[in-house]
Amino acid sequence: MTPFLTELTAALGEKVSLNEAVRDHHGHDMSRLPAHRPDAVVFATGEADVVAAVTICATHGVPVVAVGAGSSMEGHTIPVKGGISLDLKGMNRILAVNDADFDAVVEAGVTRKQLNEYLRDRGLMFTVDPGADASLGGMASTRASGTTAVRYGTMRETVIALRVVTASGAVVETGRRVKKSSTGYDLTKLFVGAEGTLGIITEVTVKLHPIPEVTASAICAFATMEGAVQTVVETLQSALPVARIEFLDEVAVQAANAHAGLGLTVAPTLFLEFHGSERWVAEQSEAVRALALDNGGADFAWSTRPEDRARLWKARHETIYSNQSLRPGCKTYTTDVCVPVSRLAEAVLEARREADTAPFPVKIIGHVGDGNFHVGYLIMPGDEGEYAIADALAERLYQRTMDMGGTFSGEHGVGVSKLKYLRREHGGGVDLMKAIKAALDPQGIMNPGKLGQEG
Structure with a gap:
């Protein structure tokens, strides 16, 4: 055992694990990126444990990577330089x-x-x-x-x-x-x-x-993707304060049906939710319904019971798991971008056009009310040809997004997989980020290989 691990174990005892299975578990996240095993895992149960672990890491110049629920999509918590994974799930008060x-x-x-x-x-x-x-x-x-x-x-x-x-x-x-x-x-x-x-x-x-007095959820299928996205744009331009307005293309709807048994029409679809008083919800929903009908939408299908709403949004939140129903054994090469809402329709339609050229299923979903959408390329693990195609599609998506005044991530963050695009978006701002990183972490031990050290 190295002097570092000896000191760490002496200070934190059974909260330190050197078990290979535990280390392997902390070497990956939900992304498509390769795993890297940490040298040790520390299970913190309070701030004092974090202080002790970081202090010892600083003394020995050892990397430290904080881990929460492990749901990152871009490799944020993968310990690419080794060191310790600092598991914070036990700090749950x-x-x-x-x-x-x-x-x-x-x-x-x-x-x-x-x-x-x-x-x-x-x-x-x-x-x-x-x-x-x-x-x-x-x-x-x-x-x-x-x-x-x-x-x-x-x-x-x-x-x-x-x-x-x-x-x-x-x-x-x-x-x-x-x-x-x-x-x-x-x-x-x-x-x-x-x-x-x-x-x-x-x-x-x-x-x-x-918690709002009244919550009402609705589903609206559209004849075209353009009609669905245009309804979102017009809703926002009308200053209607919808609580949720989510887009699923027909591929995503098909997956949701198979995964959650929703029985939805396979078409571009909006999931909507309205919060407020009974009168206010009625007024909001009627105004959005009118916009939807003008854009080729069907009448709203309402989910008013709490259990129905929960089932609807659970299906939306579990969309990444529904991919297996479309292509068993696949791994999702997932992206997220965000554009000014005025460019949303153009961005989504172009992403769908390019996706249709791929030899594998591709689905588009999004929190489109703020211009943020996700493209998921369902590729087979180990297929380098499919990975290269997905990589090229994502590259064009990111560049097109930035050309529209958008960002290559509105939600997932940078992590490892998007680090190479940071300078393309921020230019000389990356050097300022590096300066901040160097000032606050001169040894470069805090989640190394990520923001502030590369890009």
Whole structure:
């Protein structure tokens, strides 16, 4: 055993695992990227464990990669340089809920479903909902989004303050539990989206919202993809505050039907949700329904019972798992991009046109209310020819998106797989990112091989 592992084990005891199966489990995420086994896994149960582990890593110059629920799609938590995987799932306490101020303070390992279950009886909800039951620390680190972002915002707008363990093992608080502040640099926003390359988030303070009086969900199938996307654009231009407006192309609908037994018409489809008073929901939904009908949409099929709504959105959130129903044994080469809403129809239609040239199934879904959509190339593992085709399609998708004034990731983040596009989007801004990284982590031990060190 190396001096580093000896010191780590002496300090943290049974919280350190050298077991090969455990290390293998922490060497990959949900992405298509190859696994890298860490040298050890540390299961933290409190901030003191994080401080101890990071301090020892800093002393020995050993990489440290924080891991939450492991639901990353771009390789954020793969320890590409070895070192330790710092598993934060055991830091799952809800520390405070301030009902009158609509905020909560939680440890980094708390998941979105866990928090919402706790909040339900208080009439409150946490609104950011990526498809997976992700941890809030990981969601903050990747600046996550989800189906309700069109109404309530992403983690960028939702995180109020953080506690972070820096690369030296020091603990800093990045903000106060207030709606605004004009004191100092905005350190909270610096760490939100830093993907664990500047420090380890141990505690998150987030905004909450009241559970609406009425919630109604609807499905609307369209004759054409253009009609579905145009309905989204017109809904936003009309300032209609829909809570969710999600797009599935016919390939995605076919997969959802097979996976969840939804029985939907196989056509470009919008999933919608409206929040508010009974009268307000009726007015919103009627206005959107009229737009949909004008664009070749069918009449709304409503899901008003809670169990029906839950089934509908569960099918939407599990869309990545439904891929196996289309092509058993496949691996999804998944992408996400975000464009200005005015370019949305053009971007989605061009992505579908190119997808139709592929020799494998390709599906398009998206949180299109904020211009964000996903293209999934369903390729077979180990087929280098299919991988090359998917890579070329994704390359053209990213470049086309940036040419439209968009970004090569509106939700998934950069991780490993998209790092090569960072300079293409940000230009000289990448050098500033590197300077920040070097200042806060001079040894480069925080999630090395990711943001701030490459690109």
